[in-house]
Amino acid sequence: MDKITKKINAGSENSSPPGFQVRNILFVSAPYHLPGLKVDIHPSAWEITHAVSMEEAAELLRKKTFDLLFIEIEALDDSTGITVQHLKSLCSGLQVIFLVQPGCCKIQPLEREAGHIFIWSGTPELFQAMVRFVEDQRCKDITRRAVLLVEDSLEYTSFLLPEIYKGIDAAFPGAGLVLAGSHETAMERFRELGQRLDCVLSDTRLPFQGKEAPEAGIDILSTIHREMPGLPIMLMSAESANKKMAQGISVPFLDKNGNQLDRDLHEFFHSLASDRPAQGSPPHAKDPYPVQISPAGFTRIGRGSIGGKARGLAFLAQTLDRRPDLGTAYPEMAVNIPEALVFCTDIFDDFIRDNGLAELTDRPLTELVQAFIDAPLPREVLRHLKTYLAANSVPLVVRSSSLLEDAVNHPCAGLHKTYMIPNNHADPDMRLSHLATAVKLVYASAYYKKAQAFVRSTTVHPFRDSMAVMIQEVAGSQYGDFFYPAISGTAHSLNFYPAANAKADEGVLNLALGLGRTLAQGEQSFRVFPEHPQATPQFSSTRDFLENTQNSFYALRMAGYPDTLRFGMCSNLERRDLAQAIEEAPVKTLTSTYLPVEDRIRDTWYCKGPKILTFAQVLKYGTPPLTALVNDLMKALAHDAGGPIELEFTADIPEKSGDPWNVSLVQVRPMFSPRDTSLITKKDLDEAVCVSTSALGNCTLDTIRDIVYVNPETFEGSKTSDMAQQISRINADLAKNNRRFLLAGPGRWGSSDPWLGIPVDWQQISGAGAIVEIRDGTIHADASKGSHFFNTITSQGVPYITVNPGAADRIDLEHLTGCRTVRDEGFIRHMRLKRPLLIKVDGKHSRSVIINAGKADNHIQAE
The missing domain is CATH 3.40.50.2300 (Response regulator)
Structure with missing residues (x-):
């Protein structure tokens, strides 16, 4: 990014109040947070030392004097016996600030007495204000x-x-x-x-x-x-x-x-x-959005926060710096993080305020989007975009990086839009228009109803999400008129659906040909366990391979596109059939051939017969050993993050044989992880109306009386979109009275393919307290595993219960069907129990039970 910043003067202004000044800060938090914090407040006048626990903080305080101690509430651990009062006794005059994430306020009275408390979503403005506030409290100037x-x-x-x-x-x-x-x-x-x-x-x-x-x-x-x-x-x-x-x-x-x-x-x-009398020009008048190279290596513009997604890149960069062997242990692959240009949150805030866009929240979607497109970006931002485009003519991806995105407590994903542009138009003004439009459309997605619903469920007023934007080169290669990587992948260091010989803590990978939209939308991909890359338990026969492997993929069109692009359709991407790319290098490399006469699959493209995407060269033969590399990366990142992570990456075939594959690390975020265990007894199993051995979450719920479920007697596979709308209406009515409900039905909840499940989004089921996915053959689809919708649900703490009816799993709501319902929409029924269900989820062992607590006198009552 030096080529950008050399053309733009970066600068920063720091003002300090008179009297006491903070110089040395001790920051106690999860290790995932610090790299992003350092980027957000860079440059600063403070020396920040990090501790991952109260014990480590105590050791540091015995060796060095600090002016201010920040403690994230999640870092407090009563089991260590180290209290905040003990830390204060180790350093005379130490000021303490407790940090709480929006929507997660858990403050004990003793902590209120030990220091100041603030709710912080990661903004540098509040961090700087908190430091300044402490300086004000310690100031002895009586005038x-x-x-x-x-x-x-x-x-x-x-x-x-x-x-x-x-x-x-x-x-x-x-x-x-x-x-x-x-x-x-x-x-x-x-x-x-x-x-x-x-x-x-x-x-x-x-x-x-x-x-x-x-x-x-x-x-x-x-x-x-x-x-x-x-x-x-x-x-x-x-x-x-x-x-x-x-x-x-x-x-x-x-x-x-x-x-x-x-x-x-x-x-x-x-x-x-x-x-007051004029006192010269206001600060920052000449350069409201300065440009700086961050400690993580990317370029940031503005004074606000880089947002959650960019914080993940900062953490990723720190891990690779600490572990250079991860990039050199496998010479068959070259590991990189795509360069990024980040527009900080203050640019978004100014854009929204100056154009009066916050008032459009309740407008129809088309009207909202058009208002954002018509609104002008700040003049200085357009200047920065022109400078960037003068040095870059490769395909670009414009991605959201909101404050709440990829947070440790709420690692949501997929709430906001991502847009790709070819960036190769002959007219430079048209290229600028494409990029500016993409930025504004990412901004607009922060005001989509599903994003607003998530923010409301995660935070409390007056907090609202703010948006940074990342602009990166698209990883991949051009094949004819299209651009795409050979492989897009997601890696989860914790596997909630282990099978065969796999274990939960060994993780899981999902691989897809082409751009990552296939994975983000939960469409058909190839699931593999990194410790057992040759095992394919989801494919028990050649027929399974033929029917259930990926047969289409997404690519970016590089030629023959309209000047207005296709922002309203798949974010400028096109879905291509595998047959359309049969002669392109990725398909030749990653497909196998089905031999009908022998009813078997050969791991080669070079013979006649239907082609099947099996990734055999990578998974079976390790050329290259991609699963081994990703496995090492997952372990290192999970270790540094202090908990399970999700990694997004791409792998691209080299143009010249013998050159290394290009592996680009696109994103990392924390994963939802169950902590304590909800105990499920044999009596619970015996009495349960629902038993699952594939449950995600960890809780005991005893307040849900409402059940919203897909009626198996009226189900039609072609009507799942109608079912989504019926659920949305019921959800809206229940939300008015703040009533949580149990949602149950077949197939993948949140699937983008209406033939694989009910295509609801988060806004349509925001009142769900627990979700049951029934795999009874009504819909033929694998269990949900890693789509953005799925991650959003689990990040909200909503237990996700998969039922595979058989010897171990079962579900029986039939004893309720004879009772009077509150509402019947045709495909969807809403029932209400006189007494609540008891729902227990054991996240450690992936088990769940639902018990009809009022079996003796439980009946449905309409209100």
């Missing part, structure tokens, strides 16, 4: 002016902190921030600060004398307004009715439920800044 924030909500305090610091810099340069969480504390701070106060912002509902007082904020601001009538003040509330109270005391009102909370706060401070 320093201040802004007082009165707020007791962790969510709003965390959201408001960086926005208020931006306002302070604009309206009250040099001032500090003081935080109060109750009526009493606010009045104490007001008395202490007196004439040094520049501004006060207060919530309405606050603790007072240990109890919640609905009008505490009104009392605070009324007193301040009476004693200091010229002081700027603002009332905030999540209850819009309180605006009348603000009008009653003649103060501005900030609606905390507003869609543009940050914009409204910015306008408040801007109005205060406009009353």
